[in-house]
Amino acid sequence: MPVPLGYYLGLAAIIFTVGVIGVLVRRNAIIILMSIELMLNGANLTLVAFSVHLQELSGQVFVFLVMTVAAAEAAVGLAIIVMIFRNRESVNVDNLNIMKW
Amino acid sequence: MLDKVWLVLLFPLLGFLLNGLFGWKFKRGLINLIACGSVGLSFLVSLGVFLDLLKLAPEARHFEKVLFPWVVSGSFKTAFSFLVDPLSALMILVVSGVAFLIHIYSTGYMHDDPGYVRYFSYLNLFTFSMLLLVLADNLLLMYIGWEAVGLCSYLLIGFWYEKKSAADAGKKAFIVNRIGDFGFALGIMLTFVIFGTVYFTPILERAPEVLQYGGAAATAITLLLFLGAVGKSAQIPLYVWLPDAMEGPTPVSALIHAATMVTAGIYMVARLSALFLMAPVSMLVVAIVGGVTALYAASIGLMQNDIKRVLAYSTISQLGYMFLACGVGAFGAGIFHLMTHAFFKALLFLCAGSVMHALAGELNIQKMGGLKKHMPVTYWTFLMGTLAIAGIPGFSGFFSKDEIIWKAFSSAQGHFLLWFLGAAGALMTAFYMFRLLFLTFHGKSRLTPELEKRAHESPNKMTVPLIILAVLAVIGGYVGIPHLLGGGNRIEKFLEPSFGQVSKAVETHHSGGVELLMMIISVLIALGGVYLAYTFYIKKTELPKKLAERYRSIYTLIYNKYYVDEIYNAVIVQPLKFFAIICWRFFDVIVIDGSANGLAKLVGLIGNLIRRFETGYVRNYALGFVVGVVIILGYFMLR
Amino acid sequence: MVTAAFIIFGLAAIVSAIMVISFRNPMASAIALIVTLCSIAGLFAIMGATFVAALQVIVYAGAIMVLFLFVIMLLNLKRDEFGPEKRKIQRTLGIILGLLLVLEVGIFIQAGLGDFGPSPAGDKGSFTSITELSSLLFTKYLFAFEVTSLLLLVAIVGAVILAKKKL
Numbered sequence: 001m002p003v004p005l006g007y008y009l010g011l012a013a014i015i016f017t018v019g020v021i022g023v024l025v026r027r028n029a030i031i032i033l034m035s036i037e038l039m040l041n042g043a044n045l046t047l048v049a050f051s052v053h054l055q056e057l058s059g060q061v062f063v064f065l066v067m068t069v070a071a072a073e074a075a076v077g078l079a080i081i082v083m084i085f086r087n088r089e090s091v092n093v094d095n096l097n098i099m100k101w
Numbered sequence: 102m103l104d105k106v107w108l109v110l111l112f113p114l115l116g117f118l119l120n121g122l123f124g125w126k127f128k129r130g131l132i133n134l135i136a137c138g139s140v141g142l143s144f145l146v147s148l149g150v151f152l153d154l155l156k157l158a159p160e161a162r163h164f165e166k167v168l169f170p171w172v173v174s175g176s177f178k179t180a181f182s183f184l185v186d187p188l189s190a191l192m193i194l195v196v197s198g199v200a201f202l203i204h205i206y207s208t209g210y211m212h213d214d215p216g217y218v219r220y221f222s223y224l225n226l227f228t229f230s231m232l233l234l235v236l237a238d239n240l241l242l243m244y245i246g247w248e249a250v251g252l253c254s255y256l257l258i259g260f261w262y263e264k265k266s267a268a269d270a271g272k273k274a275f276i277v278n279r280i281g282d283f284g285f286a287l288g289i290m291l292t293f294v295i296f297g298t299v300y301f302t303p304i305l306e307r308a309p310e311v312l313q314y315g316g317a318a319a320t321a322i323t324l325l326l327f328l329g330a331v332g333k334s335a336q337i338p339l340y341v342w343l344p345d346a347m348e349g350p351t352p353v354s355a356l357i358h359a360a361t362m363v364t365a366g367i368y369m370v371a372r373l374s375a376l377f378l379m380a381p382v383s384m385l386v387v388a389i390v391g392g393v394t395a396l397y398a399a400s401i402g403l404m405q406n407d408i409k410r411v412l413a414y415s416t417i418s419q420l421g422y423m424f425l426a427c428g429v430g431a432f433g434a435g436i437f438h439l440m441t442h443a444f445f446k447a448l449l450f451l452c453a454g455s456v457m458h459a460l461a462g463e464l465n466i467q468k469m470g471g472l473k474k475h476m477p478v479t480y481w482t483f484l485m486g487t488l489a490i491a492g493i494p495g496f497s498g499f500f501s502k503d504e505i506i507w508k509a510f511s512s513a514q515g516h517f518l519l520w521f522l523g524a525a526g527a528l529m530t531a532f533y534m535f536r537l538l539f540l541t542f543h544g545k546s547r548l549t550p551e552l553e554k555r556a557h558e559s560p561n562k563m564t565v566p567l568i569i570l571a572v573l574a575v576i577g578g579y580v581g582i583p584h585l586l587g588g589g590n591r592i593e594k595f596l597e598p599s600f601g602q603v604s605k606a607v608e609t610h611h612s613g614g615v616e617l618l619m620m621i622i623s624v625l626i627a628l629g630g631v632y633l634a635y636t637f638y639i640k641k642t643e644l645p646k647k648l649a650e651r652y653r654s655i656y657t658l659i660y661n662k663y664y665v666d667e668i669y670n671a672v673i674v675q676p677l678k679f680f681a682i683i684c685w686r687f688f689d690v691i692v693i694d695g696s697a698n699g700l701a702k703l704v705g706l707i708g709n710l711i712r713r714f715e716t717g718y719v720r721n722y723a724l725g726f727v728v729g730v731v732i733i734l735g736y737f738m739l740r
Numbered sequence: 741m742v743t744a745a746f747i748i749f750g751l752a753a754i755v756s757a758i759m760v761i762s763f764r765n766p767m768a769s770a771i772a773l774i775v776t777l778c779s780i781a782g783l784f785a786i787m788g789a790t791f792v793a794a795l796q797v798i799v800y801a802g803a804i805m806v807l808f809l810f811v812i813m814l815l816n817l818k819r820d821e822f823g824p825e826k827r828k829i830q831r832t833l834g835i836i837l838g839l840l841l842v843l844e845v846g847i848f849i850q851a852g853l854g855d856f857g858p859s860p861a862g863d864k865g866s867f868t869s870i871t872e873l874s875s876l877l878f879t880k881y882l883f884a885f886e887v888t889s890l891l892l893l894v895a896i897v898g899a900v901i902l903a904k905k906k907l
Contacts, residue, residue, distance in 0.1 A: 013845035024834030057873055061881050727838075
């Protein structure tokens with residue numbers, strides 16, 4: 001394997017962190033959701049890298065499971081966004097402050 | 102029937118529960134039936150118990166009935182159990198009988214009161230408590246009855262609680278009683294510590310062995326117990342609640358003064374006679390307190406213008422006689438007087454109630470007069486009561502009071518001074534009672550025209566109990582005709598088993614001649630009092646005013662009841678109030694409230710600070726999350 | 741060859757990921773995300789995890805992103821016009837923390853690089869067969885697999901309930 005494991009891990013960390021920054025700085029709910037997908041992909045990359053490195057297939061099974069969860073999360077998350085948009089005419093999460101009364 | 106003695110208690114309790122819980126739904130007739138019926142049944146059972154007891158031989162007249170164990174803790178055992186002996190049998194008879202008559206009277210007296218049901222449920226509870234007190238065979242159970250009686254007196258004195266004076270009087274009665282009850286409770290504890298039991302029978306049997314004659318233990322126990330009796334039976338210095346207790350409905354006063362409550366102290370002292378006999382100092386204290394109270398209260402009674410207050414001071418004075426009797430060891434005479442007093446004092450109070458009923462609540466005897474023609478039944482029955490209390494020969498009070506005065510002189514613990522206190526009190530008693538009678542019923546009417554028109558005889562419901570009580574007030578004394586007059590003094594013989602060796606200890610040692618002389622003297626004293634009252638208030642009606650002006654200072658002093666209430670207020674109430682205010686203003690407000698509020702403020706301050714982190718925006722929370730991740734990773738990195 | 745592919749795909753993934761979070765227009769972000777996902781699929785492929793790479797393209801870039809695009813178009817979202825950020829500190833701190841996170845993780849990887857050692861199985865290129873993967877999925881991870889189906893069912897029901905105007 002010509003590319004060392006560490007590079008893959010570093011790449012995964014960068015993608016994950018980009019996702020984190022996206023969640024923190026963006027106010028558009030859809031983009032926040034996309035950032036979450038980025039984080040999941042970063043994690044997936046790590047899983048596959050280790051799986052290949054260790055010649056252990058379980059890692060790829062986890063990737064499969066993570067994708068399923070991501071699909072479910074995207075479906076529910078987008079449904080929530082649709083509903084919020086209907087009620088508030090906006091996808092700005094700063095409009096959603098009902099956690100504090 | 103002896104085995105069913107608990108029925109005596111059950112009926113009033115049931116009456117209380119039925120009327121108290123469901124009475125608001127009942128019709129008048131049913132309430133009356135439950136209230137009077139329960140006490141009536143209780144009286145019948147008492148009568149049965151009494152007759153059954155009479156059938157037994159005098160030595161065997163001692164029966165204990167255990168209902169169920171109550172408190173069992175280590176060596177401390179108490180059961181809900183009753184003691185029937187001549188003393189308690191006589192007491193339940195008097196209590197339930199007089200209470201029954203008062204119940205019937207009340208149905209007439211209270212007929213248009215909005216608190217009708219409440220009144221009767223309290224009345225039943227009162228009767229129950231007193232019967233419990235009397236029947237208890239141990240000190241602890243007696244204490245329950247003792248406290249319950251205090252509670253009921255509070256409830257009934259403050260029955261018209263909308264009136265501030267009534268509510269205050271209720272509180273006063275309760276608090277003053279509490280002082281005495283505290284002594285009583287301490288006495289019970291001390292008894293348990295010394296005897297290891299709270300049951301009467303072993304205590305009384307073992308008293309001579311366990312206690313040293315005149316020892317500190319005996320004196321301490323009896324003085325503490327006597328403190329309780331002083332509170333409950335309204336003796337100096339704790340008598341102040343009784344005159345104020347007049348704020349309650351008049352039949353309640355009758356109940357408190359005659360059947361229940363105040364007699365509890367006498368009963369307790371008599372019940373524990375063997376203990377008291379072990380402590381001559383305590384006996385002397387009892388006798389002196391009794392004698393002084395008898396004279397002192399009678400002197401206040403001389404000047405009062407409120408019909409019920411006169412009677413109240415008269416009760417205090419008569420209770421003083423009973424303690425005087427107990428103090429000189431004549432417990433039988435004390436209980437005898439308790440019984441006759443129950444009859445005539447209930448009668449007098451009910452008559453006063455009848456007068457008030459007729460005169461729309463008028464209490465001032467200076468504004469009465471000439472009521473004889475308006476209310477003949479009340480007049481004649483009142484007259485019987487007056488004759489009885491004044492100690493006119495042939496009426497019940499004569500036998501019992503004379504017995505006490507004679508014993509105060511003749512018994513081993515007796516003394517001439519004690520006799521003098523009693524005799525002087527008797528003179529005053531005769532005077533103030535006849536003053537009351539003359540001012541109320543005789544002479545020219547001083548009523549306002551409206552009242553004059555209104556004055557009428559009370560309904561049958563009220564007069565019938567009066568007549569029954571009047572008969573009892575007349576003949577009640579014939580159970581105790583002294584040997585000297587050819588009687589057998591049966592009541593004291595009957596009570597003898599309850600007092601055991603007591604009566605022997607105070608055997609009289611004077612010849613019949615002295616006794617006869619003393620009797621004649623006391624009769625003369627009584628007649629003298631009556632004559633004085635007659636001259637003052639019938640013949641020369643201007644005389645009292647002249648005398649009052651001449652001895653103005655003494656008159657004012659007595660008229661204001663020696664300023665005792667004011668002195669108590671200044672010496673006890675105000676300092677306590679001052680202390681309470683200090684506690685309130687400083688300790689409570691600054692220290693306790695301050696620390697509690699300060700803590701709350703601190704929490705609020707911190708909360709206010711932390712609140713700023715809680716923006717409600719999920720992104721901000723996510724930021725915190727990431728900060729945590731970075732810090733934790735940093736920690737592992739630097740480690 | 742593999743190294744060149746890694747560099748190309750890696751750079752593409754990072755750049756497009758940054759584009760995802762920096763475009764104001766959600767539609768552009770979505771397109772950038774598709775690029776990221778495809779790059780990662782390429783990375784999977786050069787690692788030899790071909791099945792996962794295929795799944796990545798089909799499920800992620802295909803199904804999930806279609807859902808995103810569909811919602812964006814349904815809501816007719818344009819450029820963000822949310823006005824200025826009220827709490828500037830959120831943005832600054834977010835970026836600083838993200839950089840710190842990268843730094844820390846990088847240090848960890850740097851420190852731990854030697855520990856990974858050479859691959860225990862050596863380099864034998866593509867080792868994955870769908871048969872092996874599925875046999876593992878249907879034996880050892882059967883329970884997790886079944887639970888996944890339940891999760892999807894819940895997600896379907898939840899999405900329908902949430903998004904439908906009137907049930």
